[in-house]
């Protein structure tokens with residue numbers, strides 16, 4: 252693969268190009284490392300939306316654990332076509348080419364919105380993680396508005412990430428002040444983070 256910089260991760264063309272040849276890549280960690288945390292908050296019969304699914308086996312792994320109502324979106328048409336073909340035997344699993352900043356679903360459709368290492372792409376141009384730019388914070392705010400729109404009241408936004416809580420929590424709490432937000436740590440040699448963000452039951456936005 253040609254050399255690239257972290258900033259390319261915000262470029263749709265970069266991903267589209269990459270997925271024309273790459274079959275699978277798992278960012279950060281696999282489902283077996285956090286499935287117990289997930290099952291503590293998300294029931295098997297939940298309707299789940301996965302943001303920026305890429306070519307990870309995450310959704311298929313969850314499916315095999317009993318989560319059979321999963322809708323996946325990514326803005327790369329190639330990866331969606333590849334994943335649709337690869338997992339055509341998983342009845343009920345959906346794949347859509349869609350920008351996560353423009354989620355084309357009915358209001359309150361999902362019990363859970365899940366992402367792994369997709370939120371990170373919003374911050375790849377940052378020079379100082381302690382002081383994210385207004386632009387990145389605005390992007391996060393816009394994304395959380397989309398997530399809030401499609402998530403039912405009392406539903407969960409779950410973010411599986413390598414971004415440490417001292418960077419991620421203040422940001423999430425600043426853009427979602429009324430949500431209940433907590434995190435768990437997992438991993439042995441290297442630590443990863445499981446952020447659980449509960450949309451308030453009385454949320455009006």
Ligand SMILES: C[S@@+](CC[C@H](N)C(=O)[O-])C[C@H]1O[C@@H](n2cnc3c(N)ncnc32)[C@H](O)[C@@H]1O
Nearest residue numbers: 266277278303304305307325326350351367368
């Ligand atoms: C770092 S990869 C993570 C892939 C996968 N979630 C994983 O854990 O292996 C980020 C993914 O987000 C997708 N993506 C980035 N921006 C997006 C956007 N605005 N809308 C939809 N997908 C996006 C990219 O195409 C890429 O597949």
